[in-house]
Amino acid sequence: MAKGDWNDLTCHVWAHVASKISNQTQVKQLHAQLIQNSLHHHYSWVALLINTCTRLRGPLSCTRTILRYSTATPSPNIYAFISALEYYYTLPVCKEQEVSSLCHQLLASANKPAALYPILIKSSGKAGILFHSHLVKLGHHHDPHTRNALMDSYAKFGPIEAARKLFDEMPERMAEDWNSMISGYWKWGKEAEACCLFNLMPENKRNVVTWTAMVTGSANMKDLITARRYFDLMPRRNVVSWNAMLSGYAQNGFAKEALHLFLHMIKAGDGIEPNQITLVAVISSCSSLADPCLADSVVKFLDKKKIQLNSFLKTALLDMHAKCGNLETAQKIFDEFGEHRNCTTWNAMISAYMRFGNLALARELFDKMPVRNVVSWNSMIAGFAQSGQPAMAIQLFKEMIAITNLKPDEITMVSVISVCGQLGALEMGNWVVNFIVENQIKLSISGYNTLIFMYSKCGSMKDAERIFQEMKVRDTISYNVLVSGFAAHGRGIEAVELMSRMRKEGIEPDHITYIGVLTACSHARLLKEGRRVFESIKFPAVDHYACMVDLLGRVGELDEAKRLIDRMPMEPHAGIYGSLLNASTIHKRVELGEFAANKLFELEPSNSGNYVLLSNIYASAERWGDVDRVREAMRKLGVKKTTGWSWVEHDGKVHKFIVGDRSHERSDDIYRLLEELCRKMGRLGYIVNKSCVLRDVEDEEKEEMVGTHSEKLAVCFALLVSEVGAVVRVVKNLRVCQDCHTAMKMISMLEGREIIMRDNNRFHHFIDGQCSCRDYW
C-alpha cells in the first residue's frame, strides 16, 4: 500500500482491524501503525481511532491525545472532533475549560461551511453552549439552524430562560424552534409554559414531533390521561409516537394499558412496525406483571419478527426473566453480556439476586462490579431493608456517603427512612431528615408519605401530623398512612375526622382508609362512629367485616359480632375468628371462644397464638383440666410458641433483646433490675435457663404463658438508661405482657415521664400512671 494512500479498500480493512480492538495497548499499536504509514493526518483515521476509544470507554489518555491531535491536523475533522468531545464530556475528569479552548481553537483554525455549526453544537452535548460567545463574535448566530441548535442546547441543559430569550428574539420561527422550546419547558418541569406555547403555536406548524413531545411531557408528569388525549388527537402517528405512549404507560406502572396499546399497534397500527425501543417498553411492562406466560410470548415475538437484541433489550429481558421467576435464564443473559455489561446490567442482576433472597450473591456481585452508580447502592440498601436486615441497610448507606462521591437521591432516602420506621429509631430518623434538608434532596409525595409512616412507627404522631400539614399536595396514601398512624396510637376521633377532611378535600377514601378508620374506632372503643363508617362502605370487603367484628367484640357486643359473621356474604377468614377469639378472651366468653378457636385450628393449625388464647380463656374460668388439654394438644402437634425480639433505641443506637439474652454489655444490670422489679410488683420472679419466668403470687404452680420475656429485658434496659430524661421508646413485636404494662404505668407515675411502647402495630402512651389504650389489659 502506498504511503498516505486512502481508498475504500484500505478503509474497509482498517475499520475491520479497529473493530477487533479490545484494549488500550492495541489502540496504541494501531496508532503507531498509522504513523508508520503516514496516514495519521487523515481525518478518517482520527475518527476511526476515537470511535474505537469511545467503544472501549476506557483509554482516557489516548482519547485526550487524539482530541488535541484532531484540532492540530492541517485539515481537522469535525466529526472526529465531535466524537471525542462527546465521549470526553461524559467523563468525570473532564475539564470544561479545556473543552472550551479546544472548541475555540477548532472554530478559529479553518474555514468550514456554515452548516457544520449546528452539527457541532448539537453533538457537543452540554458543551454546546460554550460556542455561544464565539459564534456571536464570528457573526454566525443569525443563521436559523445555528440559532436553533444554540437554543436547543440552552433548552436541554439550561438555563431555560436563555433559550426563551433566543426564541423571543427570532424574527421568524421554524417548527423546530417551537418544538425545541416546548420540549425544553417539559424537561424542566414547566408544564404550564409548555402547554401555553403549544397553544400559541400555529396549528399548521404543529407536526408529529410537536404532538409526541406533548405526549412524553404529560407522561413524565405522570398524567397519563392527558398524554393519551394528545396521542388520540394526533393527526398522524409514527413509530416514535407509539413508543412515546407505550413508554409513558410502562414507566408509570400502567403495564396492562401498555400491553393493550401494543396489541392495538401490531393489529391496526397504520402499518407501523414495532422496533427495539417498542419492545423495551413492552418487556418492562411484562416484568412488572411478572407473568411467565407473557414472558414466553414476548420471547417468541422477538424471534418471529427477528428483532436484533441490543443492550437495552437484553437488560430488559434479563429483568423480565428474573421478575417472572426464572433466575437461570436471567443469569444466562448476564453471562452472555461478557465484557459488554454496563452498570444497568449489573444492577438488574443484583436486584434479581435480592429478589430471590440471595443476599450473599448480590453482595458478591456488588463488590465485583467495576463502576457503581446510585441505583447500585439503592438496590443494595433497599434489598437489605426488605430482607429483614435493617442494620446492614444503614451500614451501606453510611458507606455510600462516606466513601463515594455519589449523591443519595429520594429513592435512597425512602429506603433509609423506612428502615428507621421498621426499627422505631426516632433519633436516627431525625438525623436522616436533617440529612435530606442539608443535602437538598427533593422529596415527592411518596417520599413525604414515607416520612409520615416513619414518624408514626417511631411513636411520634406530632411529627407525623406536622409533615402531613407541611405537604402542599397529598394523595390517598398520605391520608391512609396518617389514618393508620392514628389507629395504631388509639386515636380514634382524629382518624374519623381525618377521613371527613379527606372527603371534603375531594379525595375518596379507599378500602385501606376504611380499614384504618375502623381499626382506630376499635382501639378507641368508638362503637357509634365505627358503625357509621362501616355502613358508609359501599361494598365492604372481608377485611372490613374483620374490623367490625373486632370493634363489636372489644366493646363487649359479642353476640352481635357473631351475628355479623353469620350474615357475611363471603367466607370468613382467620382474621375474623381471630378477632372473635381475642374478644372472647377479654370478656371471658368460653363457648364463643371455643367456637372461634376450633374454626382457627382448621384454618391455621400451626399458629401458636390461638392455642395460647384458648388456654387463657380456660384459665380465666379456672378450668385447669381444659388448660392442660390445650397445652397437650400443642405439644402433640409440635406447635411452638414463637419468640420475638424487642428493641430499644437509646442515644441513636438500637438495642435488641431476645428471651434469655445475655449478650448485651449491661446484661448483669438488666437482670438485677428485672429481679428487683418483679419483687416490687408483688410477684415472684426468678431466672430459669438464663431466661426470666414469672410466677403468680397466689398460685405458684401457674406459670405465666403470655409474653416472651424479651420485652422485660428491653423494659429494664429502658429503665436503666432513663436518667437521660427523654421519652423512652420500647419497640417490640409481640404483645406486651402484663408485668411490663404494670411496670410502665408505675414508672410513668413515679418519675413523671411519658413512656411510649410499640407493640407490633400498636402504640401505648403511658402518662401519669395511665395507659392511652383503654381496651388494653
Next chain:
DNA sequence: GTAGGGTTAG
C-alpha cells in the same frame, strides 16, 4: 449529522 421514543432501585 435541526425538533419527538429506550433497560435497573422505592
